[in-house]
Amino acid sequence: MSxxxxxxxVRRTSQSEAADxxxxxxxxxxxxxxxxxxxxxxxxxxxxxRKHVWKLLNHQRDILAPPAIEAVESAMASCQQAVAQxxxxxxxxxxxxxxxKAANKWLKPxxxxxxxxxxxxxxxxxxxxxxxxxxxxxxxxxPTGSMQPTLFGVTSENxxxxxxxxxxxxxxxxxxxxxxxxxxxxxxxxxxxxxxxGQPVRLLIFxxxxxxxxxxxxxxxxxxxxxxxxxxxxxxxxxxxxxxLSSFTNGQDIVKLRVTSGDHLFVDRFTYxxxxxxxxxxxxxxxxxxxxxxxDQFYIKRLVALGGEQVQIGDDRHLVIDGxxxxxxxxxxxxxxxxxxxxxxHDSRYSGHVNFPYLAPYFQGKPEGVFVxxxxxxxxxxxxxxxxxxxxxxxxxxxxxIGKSFFVYWPITSRFGWGNR
Numbered sequence: 341m342s343x344x345x346x347x348x349x350v351r352r353t354s355q356s357e358a359a360d361x362x363x364x365x366x367x368x369x370x371x372x373x374x375x376x377x378x379x380x381x382x383x384x385x386x387x388x389x390r391k392h393v394w395k396l397l398n399h400q401r402d403i404l405a406p407p408a409i410e411a412v413e414s415a416m417a418s419c420q421q422a423v424a425q426x427x428x429x430x431x432x433x434x435x436x437x438x439x440x441k442a443a444n445k446w447l448k449p450x451x452x453x454x455x456x457x458x459x460x461x462x463x464x465x466x467x468x469x470x471x472x473x474x475x476x477x478x479x480x481x482x483p484t485g486s487m488q489p490t491l492f493g494v495t496s497e498n499x500x501x502x503x504x505x506x507x508x509x510x511x512x513x514x515x516x517x518x519x520x521x522x523x524x525x526x527x528x529x530x531x532x533x534x535x536x537x538g539q540p541v542r543l544l545i546f547x548x549x550x551x552x553x554x555x556x557x558x559x560x561x562x563x564x565x566x567x568x569x570x571x572x573x574x575x576x577x578x579x580x581x582x583x584x585l586s587s588f589t590n591g592q593d594i595v596k597l598r599v600t601s602g603d604h605l606f607v608d609r610f611t612y613x614x615x616x617x618x619x620x621x622x623x624x625x626x627x628x629x630x631x632x633x634x635x636d637q638f639y640i641k642r643l644v645a646l647g648g649e650q651v652q653i654g655d656d657r658h659l660v661i662d663g664x665x666x667x668x669x670x671x672x673x674x675x676x677x678x679x680x681x682x683x684x685x686h687d688s689r690y691s692g693h694v695n696f697p698y699l700a701p702y703f704q705g706k707p708e709g710v711f712v713x714x715x716x717x718x719x720x721x722x723x724x725x726x727x728x729x730x731x732x733x734x735x736x737x738x739x740x741x742i743g744k745s746f747f748v749y750w751p752i753t754s755r756f757g758w759g760n761r
Contacts, residue, residue, distance in 0.1 A: 376423070376426065377423075382429050382432050382433070383423055383432070385436070386419055386422070386423060386432050386435065386436055387423060389419070389436055389439060389440075390416050390419045390420065390439065393412065393415075393416060393439060393443050393447070394416060396443070396447050397409070397412050397413070397416075397447065400447060400448055403448070404446065404447075404448075408446035408447075409446075411442050411445070411446050412442050412443060412446050412447065414442075415435075415438050415439040415441075415442035415443075416439065418435050418438065418439075419432075419435045419436070419439050422435045474609070475609060475610065476608075476609060476610050477606040477607065477608065477609065477610075477746065477747075478606065478607045478609055478742070478743065479544070479604065479605075479606060479607075480604070480605055480606070480607045480624060480638065480640070481601075481602050481603070481604045481605075482494075482602040482603045482604075482605070482640065483602055484602075485687075485688060485723055485726055486640075486641070486721035486722075486723050486726060486727035486728065486729070487622070487640060487641070487642075487721050487722050487723060487727075488688040488722065488723045488726075489688055489689065489690065489722070489723075490622070490642075490675065490722045490755075491602075491603045491605070491622070491640065491722075491745070491748070491755065492600070492602060492603050492755070493602040493603075494565060494599065494600070494601060494602040495599075495600045496565055496578045496597050496598065496599045496600070497597065497598040498578065498579055498580055498596070498597060499596040499597065499598055500579065500580060500593055500595075500596045502596075503593075505596075507523045507525055507596075518751060518752045519600075519751055519752065519753060520600050520601040520750065520751025520752075520753065521598060521599070521600050521601075522563065522598075522599050522601065523596075523597065523598055523599070524561060524563075524564060524565060524579075524595050524596070524597040524599060525593070525595065525596050525597075526552075526559050526561055526593070526594045526595045526596075527591060527592070527593055527594065528554055528559075528588040528589065528590055528591065528592050528593075528594050529557070529590060529591075530554065530555050530557050530590055531555060531587075531588065531589050531590055532554045532555015532556065532557065532587065532588065533554070533555060533584065533585075533586065533587045533588075534552065534553070534554055534581055534582065534583055534584070534585070534586040534587070534588070534594075535553050535554070535555070535556065535583065535584065536551075536552060536553040536583065537550075537552045537553075537575060537576055537581060537583055538550055538551040538552065538553075540564050540575075546563075547563060547564050547565070548562070548563065549561065549562050549563070549564070550564040550575060552575075552581070552594070552595075554588055554594060559594065561575075561595065565578055565597065565599040575595070578597055578599070579595045579596075579597055581594075581595070601750070601751060603748050603750070603751070603755055604748070604749055604750040604751075605745055605746065605747060605748045605749065606746045606747045606749060607624045607742065607743040607744065607745065607746060608743050608744050608745075608746035609742060609743040610743075611743070611744065612741060612743060612744070616738070617643050617717070617738075617741060617744065618643070618671075618672075619643055619644065619645070619646060619661075619670075619671075619672070620642060620643065620644075620670065620671050620672025620673055621642070621643050621672060621744050621745075622640060622641070622642050622643075622744060622745040623640070623641065623642075623643050623717075623719065623741050623743070623744050623745075624638055624639070624640045624741070624742050624743050624744065624745070625638070625639055625640075625641075625717075625719070625736065625740040625741045625742060626638060626740045626742060627639055627740075628740060629736070629737065629740070630733055630736045630740070631733060632732065632733045633728075633733060638742070639719075640745065641719035641720060641721050641727070641729050641730075642672070642676070642719060642720055642721070642722060643717055643718075643719055644659055644661075644666075644693075644718050644719060644720050644730070645659075645661055645712050645717065645718035645730075645735075646712065646717060647712050647713060647714045647715050647716045647717070647735075647738065648712065648714055649661050649662050649711075649712050650662050650663075650708070650709045650710070650711055650712075651709050651710050651711075651712060651718055652703075652707075652708070652709035652710075653693055653694075653695040653700060653703055653709075653731070654695075655695070656681060656692070657679070657681075657685065657691060657692030657693055657694055657695075657724070658677060658692055658693070659693055659720075660709070675690050675722070676690055676692065676693075676722055677690075677692055678690050679691045679692055685724060685725050686725060687723065687725045687726050688723055688725075688726070689723075690722065691724045691725060692724060693720055693724050693731070694724050694725065695731075699724070699725070699727075699731055699732070700731035700732065701731075701732055702730065702731055702732055702733060702734050703731060710734070712735045713735055715737060715738050715739075716735035716736060716737055716738060717735060717736060717738055717741070718730040718734070718735045719736075746758075
């Protein structure tokens with residue numbers, strides 16, 4: 341085994357030492373080497389080259405002969421020693437040349453190496469993203485208005501009957517976009533009847549495009565509105581389109597909508613691994629197994645009652661849990677019960693919790709209230725006049741909960757960040 345240029349003998353590293361760069365050079369002071377890494381481009385270059393060879397060696401260790409492994413490990417050790425001992429630029433360049441020669445001689449070449457490396461980086465990035473989504477933060481969008489005004493769902497204004505309304509452009513359009521407002525505008529270039537409305541093409545939680553057809557001619561709508569509950573939440577429902585009935589002439593507006601996107605937020609999937617949900621927290625849960633709801637969807641509501649509790653809805657629009665009345669002093673209910681008791685409940689305003697028969701059939705005929713089963717929860721929407729919640733279908737298993745509202749990342753409104761409660 342030849343000696344390096346500084347004539348100091350190279351200690352033969354074991355397989356485990358060579359496989360772990362942090363072990364190599366452990367006998368030297370790590371602080372100077374770390375400082376040199378920040379200050380010297382040559383040190384960074386040599387370190388990156390050695391780590392790359394180390395990765396390739398570990399990938400091929402089971403198919404290489406022992407002499408090949410020893411030769412590459414020796415060249416790697418010399419590079420590490422040069423960095424640890426503060427060698428100058430000429431010596432580091434010679435060590436890089438020796439390492440390159442050893443790698444080219446003993447390591448087996450990969451076909452399409454650039455493609456392999458790019459795919460590897462992509463797969464690692466996807467694995468990290470999926471891990472974060474599964475165990476920490478999951479993106480979620482609010483499709484309906486059941487939690488307004490705490491969290492807003494998708495709303496739209498049909499401008500088809502406002503021919504004088506001009507879609508804003510320039511900075512005005514940019515300002516509206518940051519506030520979550522966008523426009524869907526499509527003008528007919530032929531005469532005909534609406535004969536088809538295709539399903540939106542989706543990517544993750546976003547609608548990318550949707551195709552409609554007038555007189556056999558297709559029209560592609562980019563970024564159509566997110567669909568809430570059908571039929572009102574669909575493109576047809578929002579724009580008043582009727583297949584086979586809506587007819588258009590050349591130059592006439594087919595669709596002219598102003599759409600305000602629902603709040604997009606991150607769901608905290610981490611916290612409930614260490615503690616159970618608390619009353620008043622805004623939770624996201626699966627509808628699986630809940631009778632009367634579409635299956636395999638996700639809903640977001642405020643947790644109001646826990647397993648083993650007796651729940652009543654008072655005539656004053658306040659919940660009574662085990663004989664204790666909730667009010668604005670109850671944590672997380674400060675806004676929910678901030679309404680004027682002399683006023684009537686209104687859609688999309690904080691109005692407490694109403695007990696109207698058509699909204700709360702589950703509570704009708706039960707003046708003593710309803711009992712929440714063990715390990716079950718009850719939830720209600722903040723928009724008490726427009727929410728399908730436990731007042732209609734009762735409680736559900738606690739195992740359906742996937743997390744809680746964490747951070748609104750879009751749009752940039754007063755609810756952005758941790759502002760929602």
